[in-house]
Amino acid sequence: MSTDALRRLTATEFTLFLRDKVGPIFGVLFPTALLCVFGNIDFFTDPANGIDGQPLLHTYTPILVGFVIAMLALNTLPPTLASYREQGVLRRLRTTPVGPARVLGAQFAICLATAVVSVILLLAVARLAFDVPLPRQPFAFALSALLAALALIGIAVLVAAVTPTAKAANAIGSVLFYVMMFFAGLWLPIQAMPAVLRHVSEATPLGAAVQALSDAGAGHWPPAWRLLLLAGYVVVTALLGIRLFRWE
Amino acid sequence: MTTVIEVQELHKRYGDTVAVADVSFRVDEGEIFGILGSNGAGKTTTVECVEGLRRADGGTIRVLGLDPVRDRAELTQQLGVQLQDAHLPEKLRVGEALDLYRSFYRTPADPAALMAALGLDEIRGTRFGKLSGGQQQRLSIALALIGNPRVAVLDELTTGLDPRARRETWRLIEDVRARGVTILLVTHFMDEAERLCDRVAVIEAGRVVAVDSPAALTKRAAAELGVERATLEDAFVALTGEHADVH
Ligand SMILES: Nc1ncnc2c1ncn2[C@@H]1O[C@H](COP(=O)(O)OP(=O)(O)OP(=O)(O)O)[C@@H](O)[C@H]1O
Ligand SMILES: [Mg+2]
Numbered sequence: 001m002s003t004d005a006l007r008r009l010t011a012t013e014f015t016l017f018l019r020d021k022v023g024p025i026f027g028v029l030f031p032t033a034l035l036c037v038f039g040n041i042d043f044f045t046d047p048a049n050g051i052d053g054q055p056l057l058h059t060y061t062p063i064l065v066g067f068v069i070a071m072l073a074l075n076t077l078p079p080t081l082a083s084y085r086e087q088g089v090l091r092r093l094r095t096t097p098v099g100p101a102r103v104l105g106a107q108f109a110i111c112l113a114t115a116v117v118s119v120i121l122l123l124a125v126a127r128l129a130f131d132v133p134l135p136r137q138p139f140a141f142a143l144s145a146l147l148a149a150l151a152l153i154g155i156a157v158l159v160a161a162v163t164p165t166a167k168a169a170n171a172i173g174s175v176l177f178y179v180m181m182f183f184a185g186l187w188l189p190i191q192a193m194p195a196v197l198r199h200v201s202e203a204t205p206l207g208a209a210v211q212a213l214s215d216a217g218a219g220h221w222p223p224a225w226r227l228l229l230l231a232g233y234v235v236v237t238a239l240l241g242i243r244l245f246r247w248e
Numbered sequence: 249m250t251t252v253i254e255v256q257e258l259h260k261r262y263g264d265t266v267a268v269a270d271v272s273f274r275v276d277e278g279e280i281f282g283i284l285g286s287n288g289a290g291k292t293t294t295v296e297c298v299e300g301l302r303r304a305d306g307g308t309i310r311v312l313g314l315d316p317v318r319d320r321a322e323l324t325q326q327l328g329v330q331l332q333d334a335h336l337p338e339k340l341r342v343g344e345a346l347d348l349y350r351s352f353y354r355t356p357a358d359p360a361a362l363m364a365a366l367g368l369d370e371i372r373g374t375r376f377g378k379l380s381g382g383q384q385q386r387l388s389i390a391l392a393l394i395g396n397p398r399v400a401v402l403d404e405l406t407t408g409l410d411p412r413a414r415r416e417t418w419r420l421i422e423d424v425r426a427r428g429v430t431i432l433l434v435t436h437f438m439d440e441a442e443r444l445c446d447r448v449a450v451i452e453a454g455r456v457v458a459v460d461s462p463a464a465l466t467k468r469a470a471a472e473l474g475v476e477r478a479t480l481e482d483a484f485v486a487l488t489g490e491h492a493d494v495h
Pocket of ligand 1: 262265266267285286287288289290291292293294332
């Protein structure tokens, strides 16, 4: 298979991703807009209301990074993959030299690349407009974000694998999005949760991810178990996804 | 003459339903070979086994000497496929679809010529989701031929096309065959089979009930019915009589 075909396939999928608008609007613009709203509310910027002596906005920045990842993975991938299967797009590709697996690869690459752009935008606006410091341990931050993105892509593939239609995939994807965002602390930061709820949250993929991002943001490496937990989610969802996903 | 497609004692079940009981036929190089049969007779299942989309439960299939399941990588380069029902992404434009599929093949065809032959020029900027059924069908034919295949398998080639588009498509298929391409064609249209096919196989309830040229089939039907002239439709109805739906 030529590299030209791979490039063309990825470029085409990216064009469709932009045309669809859901990813660019809800995965890139919306999280940063949310940051700007929070940043203009005194409650979020006054250290007196904060956790561990820092303004709430600092606590919310990694939560919004989780929001970006979850939004892109859970709200764009499942409906796209399920509709490709439902409409026979993948089946049609099976009769060509390229095959359908590469479309999935292109989708993952687009999801990851868009997440990188969106997170950089978010961190830059947080830093420049609202004085939120950049992650003090950038490597740990990047690694945590990458593991989180891979784990959520794995979950997205599982959703697409077990749902028969694009509609169902869309519905389940967005319910999961809200559930995961709850455990990631969107409504109540994990640090402020009661102990039991906090333990549960830290065991969920996005909860673990946000905690790892907070650790890295504050300048220290997340505990090894947290990263291993995320890596475990990546491995398990990838294996299950490969087993369960059907091309038609 | 070299045999390009060889199907021997093909058998295929879906759970308890036997879709193809016993189908055998050979298609020679440069031939247009038709598959006729009632709805549910097993035509699509047969050609999907030839394409390697489905794994046969019994029998052997060779296309250009290749096993459609085992030798996929090589076969897909040489085999063009039009599926009975497969869509493209809603927002993909006609021209983009052709450029994309063109990049998949080692020695692709000229997209401009294909677009002109299938009347796709005026709609090259239209999204797939906005095309009419017949326009989608024409794009699907173009995509089957864009790889410059040595063999093309076309399932319900002209279903949904208007009379003019049908004739233009027939001409295109004849041009393609004139270049030596072997064509396996599933159709419900007797005029299409008569015009295009060198030979046809009539399939009924998963079995081949006749393989011959359309002319020979009509001649035989005329003799059996005791009439001077019979049409291919007469022959088809007579051959598929026992199992055909009663209207
Ligand atoms: N994916 C499937 N699962 C179960 N049964 C199937 C499947 N596809 C086809 N069948 C059954 O197999 C039989 C043959 O179907 P097939 O699609 O090959 O017929 P066909 O000759 O192409 O019909 P048509 O002219 O309507 O396109 C039918 O009884 C059909 O119901
Ligand atoms: Mg059919």
